[in-house]
Amino acid sequence: MTADNLDEIPVIKAIDIESIPPASVQRYWLYLTSDGIGTPQYIPVIIVRGINDKHLVGITAAIHGNELNGIPVIQRLIGKIDPTKLEGVLICIPVTNVPAFLRKQRDFLDGKDLNRIMPGNQLGNESDIYAYRLISRVINELDYLIDLHTASFGNINSFYVRANMNLPDVAQMACMLNPQIIVHKKSEGTLRYAAEDLGIHAVTVEIGDPNRFQESMISNALEGILNTLKGLGMIKGKVKAATQPPVECDGSYWLHTNQGGLVDVYPELADFVEQGEVVARVYNVFGDVLETYQAPESGIVIGKNTYPVNQTGGRILHLGIPVD
Ligand SMILES: [Zn+2]
Incomplete structure (x- = not known):
């Protein structure tokens, strides 16, 4: 398929699995909202209906x-799935927040974080309606x-999963993804939380860094998803345990500076830090140390700030507290 025949992809307003021939892969433009000159905004959907x-x-x-790392994960996953052998259905959205993607930004057009306002509101503002339609037209259909x-x-982030580990099916999914770290979190307003409210088994997978493709992260996430599909009995193969079992955390939080200046954060991703260990220093522009930061308790580095220019209150690192 080339750019010339992208317009041959059918436009849909809802997902109708029954209308899709079994053992086939279909591409769609799903209509969600329209822009200021009335042009429809579509999101790309790939559906693999198995046997x-x-x-x-x-x-x-x-x-x-x-x-962006999730986009090639989905593209490669589709390439690896044989629809004549798949047991079940995959509904994949390689770009969910299309307006923000086109503007190379995190948040929706109105500055709202779509992953903080779920499940949206059908009578709400721009981001609310986009969120609501995403849930009602796609997410609502899912089991996982x-x-x-x-x-x-x-x-930057490690390869980690956020999940409600109190739910056995969700905990099992989190483990089968074989991440470095699993963080037990509820996180109201997220797509995961809204899905969970609908009875869907949902996990969030954090795959490294923004604004780029990272080969090792992409292949780890792909392997983890294939492993999960094996575990769910949708594709053949033995479920692999991770060579290094994930570190399970029952809580996590960001450490913040309380002094502006240039921040240097020392630990690497997935490093263990001891309580009291120096994890960062803030300097003024002349190189004088203004403040030194220590880990308030022992834990694992889930993510960290890598951008040195730091306003008072800027991020230092995301500390995970492992389960005892
Ligand atoms: Zn995100």
């Missing part, structure tokens, strides 16, 4: 418009959801 409808698994990427993210601008 039965055992489970409906959704995989979404780029709900934050500059979080894997929502792919990265760190935000200026930060």
